[in-house]
Amino acid sequence: xxxxxxxxxxxxxxxxxxxxxxxxxxxxxxxxxxxxxxxxxxxxxxxxxxxxxxxxxxxxxxxxxxxxxxxxxxxxxxxxxxxxxxxxxxxxxxxxxxxxxxxxxxxxxxxxxxxxxxxxxxxxxxxxxxxxxxxxxxxxxxxxxxxxxxxxxxxxxxxxxxxxxxxxxxxxxxxxxxxxxxxxxxxxxxxxxxxxxxxxxxxxxxxxxxxxxxxxxxxxxxxxxxxxxxxxxxxxxxxxxxxxxxxxxxxxxxxxxxxxxxxxxxxxxxxxxxxxxxxxxxxxxxxxxxxxxxxxxxxxxxxxxxxxxxxxxxxxxxxxxxxxxxxxxxxxxxxxxxxxxxxxxxxxxx
Amino acid sequence: xxxxxxxxxxxxxxxxxxxxxxxxxxxxxxxxxxxxxxxxxxxxxxxxxxxxxxxxxxxxxxxxxxxxxxxxxxxxxxxxxxxxxxxxxxxxxxxxxxxxxxxxxxxxxxxxxxxxxxxxxxxxxxxxxxxxxxxxxxxxxxxxxxxxxxxxxxxxxxxxxxxxxxxxxxxxxxxxxxxxxxxxxxxxxxxxxxxxxxxxxxxxxxxxxxxxxxxxxxxxxxxxxxxxxxxxxxxxxxxxxxxxxxxxxxxxxxxxxxxxxxxxxxxxxxxxxxxxxxxxxxxxxxxxxxxxxxxxxxxxxxxxxxxxxxxxxxxxxxxxxxxxxxxxxxxxxxxxxxxxxxxxxxxxxx
DNA sequence: GCTCCGTGTCGAATCGGTTCGATCCAGACA
DNA sequence: TGTCTGGATCGAACCGATTCGACACGGAGC
Numbered sequence: 001x002x003x004x005x006x007x008x009x010x011x012x013x014x015x016x017x018x019x020x021x022x023x024x025x026x027x028x029x030x031x032x033x034x035x036x037x038x039x040x041x042x043x044x045x046x047x048x049x050x051x052x053x054x055x056x057x058x059x060x061x062x063x064x065x066x067x068x069x070x071x072x073x074x075x076x077x078x079x080x081x082x083x084x085x086x087x088x089x090x091x092x093x094x095x096x097x098x099x100x101x102x103x104x105x106x107x108x109x110x111x112x113x114x115x116x117x118x119x120x121x122x123x124x125x126x127x128x129x130x131x132x133x134x135x136x137x138x139x140x141x142x143x144x145x146x147x148x149x150x151x152x153x154x155x156x157x158x159x160x161x162x163x164x165x166x167x168x169x170x171x172x173x174x175x176x177x178x179x180x181x182x183x184x185x186x187x188x189x190x191x192x193x194x195x196x197x198x199x200x201x202x203x204x205x206x207x208x209x210x211x212x213x214x215x216x217x218x219x220x221x222x223x224x225x226x227x228x229x230x231x232x233x234x235x236x237x238x239x240x241x242x243x244x245x246x247x248x249x250x251x252x253x254x255x256x257x258x259x260x261x262x263x264x265x266x267x268x269x270x271x272x273x274x275x276x277x278x279x280x281x282x283x284x285x286x287x288x289x290x291x292x293x294x295x296x297x298x299x300x301x302x303x304x305x306x307x308x309x310x311x312x313x314x315x316x317x318x319x320x321x322x323x324x325x326x327x328x329x330x331x332x333x334x335x336x337x338x339x340x341x342x343x344x345x346x347x348x349x350x
Numbered sequence: 351x352x353x354x355x356x357x358x359x360x361x362x363x364x365x366x367x368x369x370x371x372x373x374x375x376x377x378x379x380x381x382x383x384x385x386x387x388x389x390x391x392x393x394x395x396x397x398x399x400x401x402x403x404x405x406x407x408x409x410x411x412x413x414x415x416x417x418x419x420x421x422x423x424x425x426x427x428x429x430x431x432x433x434x435x436x437x438x439x440x441x442x443x444x445x446x447x448x449x450x451x452x453x454x455x456x457x458x459x460x461x462x463x464x465x466x467x468x469x470x471x472x473x474x475x476x477x478x479x480x481x482x483x484x485x486x487x488x489x490x491x492x493x494x495x496x497x498x499x500x501x502x503x504x505x506x507x508x509x510x511x512x513x514x515x516x517x518x519x520x521x522x523x524x525x526x527x528x529x530x531x532x533x534x535x536x537x538x539x540x541x542x543x544x545x546x547x548x549x550x551x552x553x554x555x556x557x558x559x560x561x562x563x564x565x566x567x568x569x570x571x572x573x574x575x576x577x578x579x580x581x582x583x584x585x586x587x588x589x590x591x592x593x594x595x596x597x598x599x600x601x602x603x604x605x606x607x608x609x610x611x612x613x614x615x616x617x618x619x620x621x622x623x624x625x626x627x628x629x630x631x632x633x634x635x636x637x638x639x640x641x642x643x644x645x646x647x648x649x650x651x652x653x654x655x656x657x658x659x660x661x662x663x664x665x666x667x668x669x670x671x672x673x674x675x676x677x678x679x680x681x682x683x684x685x686x687x688x689x690x691x692x693x694x695x696x697x698x699x700x
Numbered sequence: 701g702c703t704c705c706g707t708g709t710c711g712a713a714t715c716g717g718t719t720c721g722a723t724c725c726a727g728a729c730a
Numbered sequence: 731t732g733t734c735t736g737g738a739t740c741g742a743a744c745c746g747a748t749t750c751g752a753c754a755c756g757g758a759g760c
Contacts, residue, residue, distance in 0.1 A: 001464065044462070046459070047463060048404070048463060049403075049463040049464060050399075050403030051400070053403075054398070054400040054401050061446070061465075064447070068432060074425055074632065075424055075425050078424050078425070078427070078428045079424075082418060085448075085449040086449060089448075089450055094446055094447075094465070095449075096444055096447070097431075097444075098435075098445075099432060099436060099445075100439055113397060113398060113399040114398050114399060114400065115399045115411075115444070138351070222631050223631055223632075223635075224634075224636075227634065249632060249634075253634040255606050255634075256636075259605065259608075281572050281573055282424065282599060282602065283602045284574075284577065284599075284605075284606055286573070
């Protein structure tokens, strides 16, 4: 492998001069600079990342902690990851991907060994065990997902409260007075996925304000269980006219369930989901939905993280907690209630 | 940050002794070893990754090149990535994730700068521009996907020829004599996704052997286009009794299409797909399918790569090209033809 | 009593960069 | 003529590990 020493020799200068010629941190004569550049091109020199990291204490690598817990919804996770990865590269950083189950240990490992200049945490729980470790680390961190305590960290998330209110208001405006909300599996909530509560509580609150009956339930993350749950919910609330889905697997399962019951959307049932547009297009879901914008969140997190990395010596800027405002993407799956034939959801064939 | 010098001082030994005590590469007295270990624990010492990489020329990092091209099917990609990442960690390696559009440039960057000990390439095309760069690099590489020229590299892929034959044979055994095969978008083929041809050609060949009429077509990767294509195919081949899908988006769109046409599987139409079990469960697809096992492929690639990294000085083992045998997972979406009512596929409501 | 040997430890070199301080030199200025 | 200034370059130190060669010491063998 060709080193800066080889370049210096080829250009007939010292190693330090070659280094300054390349970095531009000191004035170097035009002539020498060109000789060095020529040598670099001829020899095909690329600085050794480890050596540079050792000398500068900068790795130009960002750690991305993505936990694939049970019931995790993979496609959404992937969109977060791509948002993070693409943005990082634009800003000159590479991504160290960590998918270890024991996120806390992994975080300690990559920060202590100084493999990364900063860290993005996905899937942050209410009381995330990784946070104390991140706060103690010398590198800055950015979160995607709102924990209970945001101190000392930059946090980005969708405004799930507002999402819940928008769903309810939209249905109310159309005339619906009884709705069903299907959330993520209870697992997710227990594990600290606070966003499930945030959406559900806000929806319940808003339903009360609007005078709407709102039935809530957890859905599974897999077929066939989630399909059964949807059937059961429609069975037990026959007068509900609208369905709110904060559960991607339920959204994916719904077309089949509707088919089995012979229901048509929005004539028989109005539906609003909460997932990304990308997801909707790929999986043929034509339900109106709250855009969850995972790529935008990943992008924002990295931007802020890099800003903090690169200004780490200046006086600390204040930490930010930023929410993306939800947007309802209308795909025509909602309408005024009552166009249904018989006033109750068709039974599924047993 | 605490260095090995701090540990050595705390233990009252030299830096080299501390290093040997930790690595065990020379005999060290029990007593000193314990003093060093205590110091490590007390001070919370973790070796600096950059310094270690510089000294040992080993980074313990594997590069993962995942290109997200247009029409790429994200969930499958994610499963590959997880297979690679989890296996790497088990073997002591971290993952540098590269999603840059210009894969060749990215590959050169990470190999030249010696950020990685080896590389896994996903999504390898027939005539992949990254391969010459990988061959010229000092680090070994493993491919997931079969290129035209496998020389000097370890290659892993599903046996798509066999997959095509299995699909056709299964349908033939049930009595089907006219089938439709929907492949990935033409984009993918033009870009060098040879596996599309491999499956299709083998299926055509086998259909000829069995005396089956096989209609082939490219499907899009998105709704609503892919749904329209499915409708058009069913319209123009009304006597076809079975559908083969080498296109995940088509599989995801099919339930809705069937619903719109009032078709039931397998009574009206037999269906076999080609995707992973994980995908099927998450997206509520109850079609029988050829398991594409992305996680297994990722795992195999990393295993082989690590073997090669760690034995790089010994005489080069021969390079391997290994195919996973496809397995048909029966989810009950195939049956003998002819249970259909009217002998043609119902029209969709216009 | 002397050499020989294995065990345990240390000092110094090395990996490949960056960066600080010093030096050299030419031109400006008093 | 001597001093000052600033541009251009070099040498050496440093980042934090690993590793090679040397060496001290105590016991075995002659």
